[in-house]
Amino acid sequence: MSEHTPISPEITFVPAHAEDTKKIWRTFWLLSVLTIIELTIGLTIYNIHKEPVPNATLVLAFKGMVCILTLAKAYYIVSVFMHLGEEVRNLIMTIVVPLCLFVWFITAFLVDGNSWKELRNRYNRPADAPTEQVAPVKE
Amino acid sequence: MSTATAQQGTKWWSGGRSPFNATYGKVMMWYFLMSDAFTFGAFLISYGTLRFSQNFWVDPNKVFNSFPFAEGHNLPLAFVSLMTFILIFSSVTMVLAVHEGHNMNRKGVENYMILTIIGGAAFLSCQAWEWHHLLTGEHPVLVNGVIEHWNTTVSHNPFGPEVMFNGQLVHTPGPIAFGSYFFEITGFHGFHVFSGVIINIIMYIKTKLGHFDQRGHYEMIEKAGLYWHFVDLVWVFVFLCFYLV
Numbered sequence: 185m186s187e188h189t190p191i192s193p194e195i196t197f198v199p200a201h202a203e204d205t206k207k208i209w210r211t212f213w214l215l216s217v218l219t220i221i222e223l224t225i226g227l228t229i230y231n232i233h234k235e236p237v238p239n240a241t242l243v244l245a246f247k248g249m250v251c252i253l254t255l256a257k258a259y260y261i262v263s264v265f266m267h268l269g270e271e272v273r274n275l276i277m278t279i280v281v282p283l284c285l286f287v288w289f290i291t292a293f294l295v296d297g298n299s300w301k302e303l304r305n306r307y308n309r310p311a312d313a314p315t316e317q318v319a320p321v322k323e
Numbered sequence: 324m325s326t327a328t329a330q331q332g333t334k335w336w337s338g339g340r341s342p343f344n345a346t347y348g349k350v351m352m353w354y355f356l357m358s359d360a361f362t363f364g365a366f367l368i369s370y371g372t373l374r375f376s377q378n379f380w381v382d383p384n385k386v387f388n389s390f391p392f393a394e395g396h397n398l399p400l401a402f403v404s405l406m407t408f409i410l411i412f413s414s415v416t417m418v419l420a421v422h423e424g425h426n427m428n429r430k431g432v433e434n435y436m437i438l439t440i441i442g443g444a445a446f447l448s449c450q451a452w453e454w455h456h457l458l459t460g461e462h463p464v465l466v467n468g469v470i471e472h473w474n475t476t477v478s479h480n481p482f483g484p485e486v487m488f489n490g491q492l493v494h495t496p497g498p499i500a501f502g503s504y505f506f507e508i509t510g511f512h513g514f515h516v517f518s519g520v521i522i523n524i525i526m527y528i529k530t531k532l533g534h535f536d537q538r539g540h541y542e543m544i545e546k547a548g549l550y551w552h553f554v555d556l557v558w559v560f561v562f563l564c565f566y567l568v
Contacts, residue, residue, distance in 0.1 A: 191540045194341035196333060201425045208422065212415045219407055226400050226567045230384045247568045254563045258556055265418045265552045267545075274335065275343035275350065279357055286364055293368045297375030305378065 199270045211264040218257050225250050352546045356553045359515075363557050366511065367564050370504040381482040381501045383566050386475065389460075391452055403566045406449045407558065413442025414555040417523075421548045424541025429530060432544060436527040439551065443520040450513050454506070465493045477503045505565060512561055515554050522547050 225246050232238050232246075263269035268276055335342040343350050374380050384399035391402070416438040423431030461472040464481035465488050473481040473496070483497035526547045535541045 191542050192341075192346050194339075194346065196335075196340050196344050199344075201422070205419060205422055208415060208418050212411065215411050216408070219404070219411065222563075222567060223400055223404050226384075229567075230399050233382065233384070250563060250567050254559055257559050261414070261552055261556045261559065265414055265555075266549055267421075272344045275345060275353070278343075279353055282357060283360065289364065290368055290371070293372045294375050297372035300372075300376040301378060304376075 201270075207264060211260050215257055215260060218253050222250050222253050225253075346542065348546060349542065349549075352549050356549060359553065360557075363508075363511070363560070366504075366508050367560060370500075370508065370564065373498075373500045373504065377498050377500070379484050379498065381480065381497050386457070386480075386482055387453070387566060389456060394456075400566065402449070402453065403562065406446055406453075407562055409442055409446045409449065410555050410558050413439050413446070414552055416442060417548045417551045421541075421545050424535070424544040427536070427541065429533070429536055432530050432535075432541060433527065436523055436530060436544075440520055440523050440527065443516055443523065443551075447513065447516055447520065450509065450516075454509075457505075463493055465495050475502055475505075477506050508561060509565070512554070512557055515557065519547075519551050519554050522550060 229243055229246050232243055268279065333340075341347075341350070345353075387403055388397050388399045389402065390396070390398045390405075416435045420432050420435035420439060423435060457475040459474060461474050462481040463470050464473045464483070465471075465486060466473075470488070470493065473479055475481070478499060480497040480499075480502045481494050482501070483495035485492045485494055487493075526544055529535065529543065530541075535543060
């Protein structure tokens with residue numbers, strides 16, 4: 185491996201890059217295995233839905249597991265493939281901290297969507313239902 | 324020559340050096356990707372909000388169950404897993420190109436860039452096939468008491484709740500938002516893949532012309548790589564939101 189000259193005078197030190205590609209291939213296999221687990225769970229959910237009465241709790245649990253696996257994949261892509269793990273802490277924090285807004289963003293909007301559904305189910309009547317009572321006409 | 328780590332007590336913020344130990348271009352690429360993540364996040368969250376507000380949502384296994392040259396077979400998740408693996412693999416070849424760039428190995432960078440470009444083109448072709456399949460594939464759907472045949476577009480789809488009609492189960496029209504969000508978000512992602520492929524082609528040509536050897540470093544490959552990995556990262560979430568759950 186050749187010696188590095190800093191790309192610009194702003195660079196204080198050149199991070200030591202791995203000499204071999206072992207870590208890259210390990211991450212590739214890890215991502216593949218995580219994807220295969222996700223696909224297995226996806227097919228399990230598909231089979232649960234085929235039952236006459238699907239177990240909603242089980243489906244929700246499996247969906248939660250897929251979400252966690254996806255976050256794990258995202259972590260490995262960003263940290264190893266995008267080399268964010270090798271950057272200095274200052275840079276990592278300016279990227280990761282703003283993304284924490286997503287936690288509230290997702291929670292608030294999904295709760296809002298759910299409440300929208302429940303309000304509609306509670307107050308909406310079928311289109312052909314009478315919306316107001318008409319007083320009988322007196323002679 | 325460079326040291327492996329910073330000296331103790333380095334004054335990062337007193338000027339003259341990057342507090343992030345990265346060039347301006349790389350830092351700005353990271354910030355661009357972060358803002359792009361918010362764009363995609365907003366799209367996906369608005370899709371989630373609409374989906375949570377519906378009593379019925381389309382079952383992805385009924386929509387995405389075909390494979391090229393095997394139409395008519397029920398193969399849920401098969402084609403999308405192919406697309407996912409294509410994108411993961413092209414991510415690996417990209418990171419290998421960056422690695423060869425660190426070693427100043429021009430031939431290695433060229434080879435891995437070619438593989439990455441092929442991976443990106445293969446992914447785009449898969450997406451084109453999938454869109455074509457949805458836009459032309461017609462399914463029976465019960466509309467106002469009559470069986471019609473509908474394709475899947477931004478304004479309608481035939482994957483609504485099933486009802487009994489003349490003794491057999493038949494779909495009713497599905498939620499409109501399904502098609503609009505699917506084509507919007509996969510289209511926006513596909514556009515990113517497309518621009519990524521263009522960027523990678525430009526990087527390949529610049530490598531071939533020896534521009535990075537003259538410059539003494541392959542940082543442009545790293546920056547293009549950041550963009551390419553971001554595209555893969557977004558696909559991980561699109562895959563989750565549209566195909567798995």
